[in-house]
Amino acid sequence: MTTDSEPGRRERNKQLKQARIFQAARELFDRRGYAAATTQEIADLADVASGTLFRYATTKAELLLMVYNEEYRAAIERGIHAAADESGAERRLRALLGPLLTASRTNSENTAVYQREVLFGDPDEQYRAAGLELSRQLQESIAAILLDDDPRVPPTTGSEVAARAISDILHLEIARSGLGRDSSEDLLGLVFAQIDLVVIGFRATLSATLSAT
Amino acid sequence: MTTDSEPGRRERNKQLKQARIFQAARELFDRRGYAAATTQEIADLADVASGTLFRYATTKAELLLMVYNEEYRAAIERGIHAAADESGAERRLRALLGPLLTASRTNSENTAVYQREVLFGDPDEQYRAAGLELSRQLQESIAAILLDDDPRVPPTTGSEVAARAISDILHLEIARSGLGRDSSEDLLGLVFAQIDLVVIGFRATLSATLSAT
DNA sequence: GCAAATAACGGAGTACACTCATTAATGAGC
DNA sequence: GCTCATTAATGAGTGTACTCCGTTATTTGC
Numbered sequence: 001m002t003t004d005s006e007p008g009r010r011e012r013n014k015q016l017k018q019a020r021i022f023q024a025a026r027e028l029f030d031r032r033g034y035a036a037a038t039t040q041e042i043a044d045l046a047d048v049a050s051g052t053l054f055r056y057a058t059t060k061a062e063l064l065l066m067v068y069n070e071e072y073r074a075a076i077e078r079g080i081h082a083a084a085d086e087s088g089a090e091r092r093l094r095a096l097l098g099p100l101l102t103a104s105r106t107n108s109e110n111t112a113v114y115q116r117e118v119l120f121g122d123p124d125e126q127y128r129a130a131g132l133e134l135s136r137q138l139q140e141s142i143a144a145i146l147l148d149d150d151p152r153v154p155p156t157t158g159s160e161v162a163a164r165a166i167s168d169i170l171h172l173e174i175a176r177s178g179l180g181r182d183s184s185e186d187l188l189g190l191v192f193a194q195i196d197l198v199v200i201g202f203r204a205t206l207s208a209t210l211s212a213t
Numbered sequence: 214m215t216t217d218s219e220p221g222r223r224e225r226n227k228q229l230k231q232a233r234i235f236q237a238a239r240e241l242f243d244r245r246g247y248a249a250a251t252t253q254e255i256a257d258l259a260d261v262a263s264g265t266l267f268r269y270a271t272t273k274a275e276l277l278l279m280v281y282n283e284e285y286r287a288a289i290e291r292g293i294h295a296a297a298d299e300s301g302a303e304r305r306l307r308a309l310l311g312p313l314l315t316a317s318r319t320n321s322e323n324t325a326v327y328q329r330e331v332l333f334g335d336p337d338e339q340y341r342a343a344g345l346e347l348s349r350q351l352q353e354s355i356a357a358i359l360l361d362d363d364p365r366v367p368p369t370t371g372s373e374v375a376a377r378a379i380s381d382i383l384h385l386e387i388a389r390s391g392l393g394r395d396s397s398e399d400l401l402g403l404v405f406a407q408i409d410l411v412v413i414g415f416r417a418t419l420s421a422t423l424s425a426t
Numbered sequence: 427g428c429a430a431a432t433a434a435c436g437g438a439g440t441a442c443a444c445t446c447a448t449t450a451a452t453g454a455g456c
Numbered sequence: 457g458c459t460c461a462t463t464a465a466t467g468a469g470t471g472t473a474c475t476c477c478g479t480t481a482t483t484t485g486c
Contacts, residue, residue, distance in 0.1 A: 010433070010482055017434095039473060049436040054474060116333045119388065120325065158406070165382055165407040172381040175332065193371070194378040201414030223452055223463075230465095252443060262466045267444060428486085435480070441473095450465070456458090 020046040021056050025063040034064055034113045058125055061117040065127035068114045069134060075103040076138055083141070089149035089199050094192060096141055097170065101188055104174045112178030115171055139167045146202055162202040169194045233259040234269050238276040247277055247326045271338055274330040278340035281327045282347065288316040289351055296354070302362035302412050307405060309354055310383065314400055317387045325391030328384055352380045359415055375415040382407045 007015075024046035028037040039060050043053040057063045082095040104111050118131040143163035170191065177187040184190070220228075237259035241250040252273050256266040270276045289312070296309040317324050331344040356376035383404065390400040397403070 008483075013481090014434080038471090050473090051436055051438095051475080052434080055434075058474090060473065112333065116329065119385070120329045120392065123394065158410075161406045162410055165378070165410055168385040168407070169378055169381050172332070172385060179333065181336065193374045194381070197371075197375055197378055197414035197418060198410050199414070200417045201410035201412070204413045204417050205410060221453075226451090227464080251441085263443090264445080264466050264468095265464080268464075271444090273443065430483105430485085432483075433481085436478095438476095440475075443471095445470075446466105446468100448466085448468105450463105452461100452463075454459100454461085 017046070017048055017052070018056055021048065021053060021063075022066060025057075026067045029064060029067060029110055030107060033107075033109045035109070039063075057127065059121075061113070061121055062125055062127045064110065064113060065117055065121075065125075065131050068110065069127060069130050071103055072100065072114075072131075072134055075099040076134060076141075079138075080141055083145065089145055089203075090192075090196060092145045092149075093142065093166075093195060093199070096138075096145065097191070097195075098188075100138070100170075101174070101191065104178065105187065108178040108180060110178075112175050115175035115178065119171060119175075135167065135171070138170075139163045142166050146199065149203070158205065159202065162198050165198050166195050169198070230259070230261055230265070231269055234261065234266060234276075235279060238270075239280045242277060242280060242323055243320060246320075246322045248322070252276075270340065272334075274326070274334055275338055275340045277323065277326060278330060278334075278338075278344050281323065282340060282343050284316055285313065285327075285344075285347055288312040289347060289354075292351075293354055296358065302358055302416075303405075303409060305358045305362075306355065306379075306408060306412070309351075309358065310404070310408075311401075313351070313383075314387070314404065317391065318400065321391040321393060323391075325388050328388035328391065332384060332388075348380065348384070351383075352376045355379050359412065362416070371418065372415065375411050378411050379408050382411070 021042070024042045025037075028042050028045060031037075039053055040050055042063065043050045046053070053063075057066055076099070078099040079096040082098065083092045086092045086095045114131075118128060118135065121128050123129060123132055139160075140163070143159040146159040146162055173187065173191045173194070176182055177185070177190075182190070234255070237255045238250075241255050241258060244250075252266055253263055255276065256263045259266070266276075270279055291312040292309040295311065296305045299305045299308045327344075331341060331348065334341050336342060336345055352373075353376070356372040359372040359375055386400065386404050386407070389395055390398065390403075395403070
């Protein structure tokens with residue numbers, strides 16, 4: 001009886017293993033990149049059998065999502081806080097997305113794979129679902145900023161449409177920058193040039209709708 | 214001497230094999246879907262050894278791109294023609310993209326894999342390069358429509374930025390619809406709602422730029 | 427404490443995309 | 457037509473993600 005309601009040895013062991021696997025995956029993906037790191041190596045480093053590894057993550061891709069969800073969750077949270085201190089949709093969006101875009105520039109290969117897997121993998125797998133939830137949250141924050149922007153706000157005026165467009169642009173441009181296409185490599189400029197268009201379009205649409213009633 | 218400049222037996226045999234492989238890949242991808250079709254089956258149906266298959270397409274994904282590039286090339290061509298008969302950016306874009314979006318609704322799994330592979334695979338592989346070229350062409354057509362739209366046209370006014378945003382939206386929304394997310398399933402409506410925002414944003418930006426000078 | 431039930435582990439086994447050393451076919455020079 | 461160089465075809469082999477089921481550890485009921 002160390003302290004109160006014990007989780008039981010079994011549960012504790014599971015959590016320890018989970019932690020070891022997380023660390024091992026992070027380490028090897030960072031050091032050698034997603035493709036080069038084998039699940040066997042990760043299992044070895046985590047000191048579990050390969051079969052065990054797959055009880056904690058159903059797929060190699062799930063391991064990557066497990067690791068990077070944490071990075072991105074943190075980046076998005078920072079962005080949400082930063083956005084709260086700004087005003088004007090453009091400035092707030094820059095504050096919101098800045099941390100995420102910065103985080104996306106480290107370890108380009110893994111960034112691209114992350115996007116690929118979140119977008120295209122089985123959405124029922126645990127960590128992929130978590131990644132999608134992050135994306136959904138971000139999209140909501142974007143929609144909120146768009147609505148806030150205009151004081152004449154009648155809620156639900158297609159802000160979700162604009163937010164979705166922005167989210168799509170984000171996902172793909174981050175992926176492309178990770179893949180090393182785009183000679184220029186000015187991810188920030190490229191992304192915001194596109195986003196601003198959507199924002200302006202949203203505003204114009206909103207004005208038109210309002211003056212029509 | 215059947216007729217003029219013979220291609221030689223070797224070349225003819227290669228083309229025959231290429232054709233058999235194309236057919237076999239098409240057939241099996243259509244019948245069983247990308248994931249379920251094995252390269253061995255395709256090789257068998259094409260009546261070549263598995264090793265030979267990979268001399269004609271370096272990758273299983275390349276086989277898919279090989280097949281579907283043709284579908285999409287045709288759809289885009291139809292779209293370009295249809296757009297020529299319309300006026301107004303919104304109408305022309307609907308005409309341009311309609312055939313592509315319609316084609317994307319058959320065989321959803323393969324559609325999603327196609328998008329995944331064009332976007333994320335090695336751009337130096339033969340058929341992927343061809344797929345990217347198609348996407349680039351479509352993007353150009355979009356940019357051209359945007360510029361044409363406004364008679365006060367000073368060329369190169371960020372129409373590429375808008376076209377790129379639209380292209381990103383297209384790629385992702387087509388992919389998502391192939392993946393069967395989005396309960397609604399109104400691909401056309403979803404896509405054009407987003408595209409129209411970008412178009413309006415582009416116009417507004419253009420007007421602002423023009424009146425500033 | 428012991429037995430039975432349940433959950434987690436392990437690691438050999440499987441499936442499948444892709445490779446590579448060997449063999450066969452083709453065409454050029456004579 | 458024969459020889460030789462070049463190119464293509466072959467299929468057994470390889471690497472790796474993932475599975476499966478017998479074994480082991482933990483918990484529960486008595």
